[in-house]
Amino acid sequence: MYTQALLLLPLVGFGVAFLLQGTVKRSPAIVKTWAMLGFAAIAAVAALAGAEIGTLYEGPTVFGSVLTYGLTDLSWWFVLLIAGITALTTVFTLGSLRYADDYPMYYAWLFAKVFGMIGLVMSRDLLSFFIMWEIMSWATYLVMQQGRDESRKAAQGYLVYAISAGMILLGGVVFLRTASGSFEFAVITKFVAGADLGVIITAIVLVLVPFLIEAAVYPTHGWLPSAYASSETTMTAYLSSISTRMGLFGLILFVFNVFGLDVIDRIGISAHLNLRTLLLVLAALTAVLPTYTALFQHDAKRLLTWHSIGQGGYMLLGLATASTLGTAGGLMHIFNYMTYVALIIFSIAAVEYRTGTTNLNKLGGLITRQPVAFLGMLFGIIGLAGIPPMNGFVSKWFIYRSLILGGYPFVALAAFIATVGTIMSVYKLIHNTFLGQLPERYNEVREVGWVMQLPIWVLMAVVFATGVFPGTILQWIARIQVELGIAPIAYTLGGVAQEAGDLNMMVITLVFTLTFIVGAVIFFMGGKRRIVSQYDNYAAGHFLNKDVPYNFNYNFYSAFDHIFEKLYHAAPVQSTERNLGRLVATVGEYIRRFFTGQINTYAAYYVAAVIIALAFLKEVL
């Protein structure tokens, strides 16, 4: 019952929000309340739906085949993530979405997207998977293109990729249906296990490539940064935290469940050079290159969207090892990344709400003005950089350990190189936003209201608590691993059991708390201290005041810039993506010329169409 409700609720929500779009301008509170209620209900139902794991439900019949859906451990996990983050995002938008007239369909498209995503993770046969995939892709496009002109342009870039991914997936679906004679996962599994290598390769390429595109794996990541960064800021948080991971969900489902690891591993030259090695290399590139591209960004949102790609690389790294530790790390990283990236972007949104900009060269020194947003971002970046005691560290620890002990030294090195890049870019982010000199124009900036603070506090608690007690997440992970046919991780509340390695976050946090207290004692043993003005500052004897810009934030990593400048500006993928976007715009422009808006032109089209159709029919008949 809850399973059906999970699909019905977003649909109802969509319908009502669609009808309410006219009221948005006059009284935005109505649609906001409706969205809040709807997403809270979805979250509640999602939590209850766990009782129905394993039950299969039948939907309508399409093409003579019944659409089936139901929850598994894996899909329930994803449903929870989707429902949870959507509810938090909605709470945040209650405060942050001021320009409701620019976004009349904001919540409607969000409901549609949630429907697509929940449907996708719950679909239990190939056809419904494909249908939901398409719904999700279009909903994502619609969510992205709202608001500004640049959003529309950037969303076109996404559309190119999404349509090609959809086409390839359609090819895969048709291929598998023709070859195996059924849309059912079980039949396909059986068929693939007995098929010859050529068929398997075709099937895998046709099915997995769309997922890689959706998961923005290098080199198909070009659509993501501009598409996400030019959306409304809260939506950036939402898209970065969960949307990209749908590709990864498809990958997990098909690699581990539908095709099976044995089949995947049959493609390759030796045990060390196979499809998974290719995936590892792609994942390593995905982790490293976008992370370092993030260093050069001047916009907070854009910087983080590059990390959305890079951190996806980590998840794929962990999953592609297919080991107990690695998959645990990869699966956990999906959750961890979702929590802290949402936290960081909410903080940015809080800053943008008050200052009206996310330009890293213009902000600065806001720590004294928006301490809660600062704390939020601090927790978030500690998680993103993977520094204890936040949750990001735990999943990264799993991934490193699995890579090192699995015999992939250079991939492990790549993962670490990416971490260094992450640390650098997140420091730039927090420094340029909250630290350094406070520009005079932001003197009056205040903290955001409690409605917007609430999700920040909640996520801070989650990021910290799941870092200190990773066992709470690992118990889900272990269940998923059993379902995927991998030996489950031996976990304890504070980390992993002794046989899996040395990690106990509880002890680490306890030691840090105590040593921090020691540090505080030393600090307070010293003399009295007084807080001084930011202009009372060392400037080699120069008198500082508000007219003297005395701040370092532009071109923050100048040495890197010096070394990599040429490489960055010549990035081939970027230019390809730009050209593709241009192509779509051109084609669209020509298509648009058909629609002149004059009734007699359309009448002429109609007549022409009828004549052609008649001629064609005559031929046939």
Added chain:
Amino acid sequence: MNSGIGLIVWIIAYPFVSFFLGVLLGGYGRKLTARVQRRVGPTWIQPLFDVIKLMTKQTNISHGYMHDVAMMMLVGGTLMTMYFVPVPGFHYFSQFGDYIVVMYLLLVPPLGMALGVGQTANPNGSIGISRALQMLAGYEITLVMTFIGFAMKHGTTSMYELMKLQQAGGPATWGIFAEPLLGIAALFALQGMLNEKPFEVIIAPHEIATGPMTEMGGKYLGMMFIQHLIALPMELTIFMNLFLGGAQSWVEYVVKLFVLFTLVLVVNAVYGRFKTDGALRFFWKLPLPLAALGVVMIMANGM
């Protein structure tokens, strides 16, 4: 010393022992540098005087609460990391965190410092932090590459296990002798990790007015000194545990500490300073490929 009362005594005493060792090492460092430059140099416990002087300053300026908390995080984070690095007779905490954990714990104090320095709103400080983070891409990556090689070779990521394995095998299995390529690369990395010349780009007094320390005075600078003095033996110990077979007794430990530090210091005393991009290019041209070659050789032997 790894259970019962002994453990508790050690947990309480260890920071003091470490600080004392740090003072000796720091004083030794200044004395040795002075000697290389044909000076008399200060006394051996000069760092202690400096710390006392700084902590008893009567006025202190702060630029805000993050600036204060950063100092606690700096010292606290270093003390925490110190517990997870095994020393002779005290390895209780290594069962809760392996080398990967230590590697990340080592980032906590710099992060604290970076946040505090950021709030001082001084561009010199920000430049210092920017350089410090960029240098990570040089030495830290090299160090990680060498560690990955070792961990792969011995099939464990625990620093204590690696140390035990080397001790069981005798000096011939010490990292620096068994895998000289990795050892040499790590020596370069150590120089960078300790922020000594020619990789001393972070402090650069003549260029960016001591970078992160620019706005630090009084007890703030005092806490940075305390942190430095605790971190000094700890960072040397990490290298020792990975490449010199750790130490089985405290005599051996102290001897190895001073020998290793002497090596670092003499290089420091005679070299000038790289520019940041120069230092990075150097790390990517020589130590990192060396380490990578070492790892390739380990892989080739393993096959």
Added chain:
Amino acid sequence: MSDKELTQRSAWETVLASLKKRSLWMLHYCTGCGAVELPPTMTSRFDMERFGIMPMVTPRQADILLITGYLSVKTLKRVILIYEQMQAPKYVVGFGSCTINGGMYWNSYATMKSLDRYLPVELYLAGCMPRPEAIISGFNSLIDRIDRGEANSWKDYYENYEFYRKNQEHTFGDIETHRSIADDAQYYGFVEVTK
């Protein structure tokens, strides 16, 4: 300064003073020709690090403000800013006759004749110019004064700020160092709190 403060020190303060005198960091404000005497003082010939005296870079870190040579209207302003940025206890050392009476520039329109009208000077090193031996000797006497608890000139700036401020304003007009010395004096308890 009362005699009581000078003579009656607790045992702790005596011990502390004997430790603190071993570490003195110096910020040298070199406007004049005197700077040339400092390199030999620091390096192998005279090596002032023997006494725990080191050059430091920013005023926040320094204990001694060594002012070498003459001060013009322009530079004195900076010196005052730097002095106020230093952390107490802090000691101003005037180096060379220029800081005492203007030295050979005594009749220039732009030089400040007497440093102690603007800042509390702990020690003057006379001479034009003082040799490294004189500098070392001067620092040693500073160390002795700190040991005996007599080097308290910096408190004078807090206690008699009006005097210094009056002279500063007379010369420069209003200068803004983003710091209120009178407030600081009360906050840190260097003067009685006035209600």
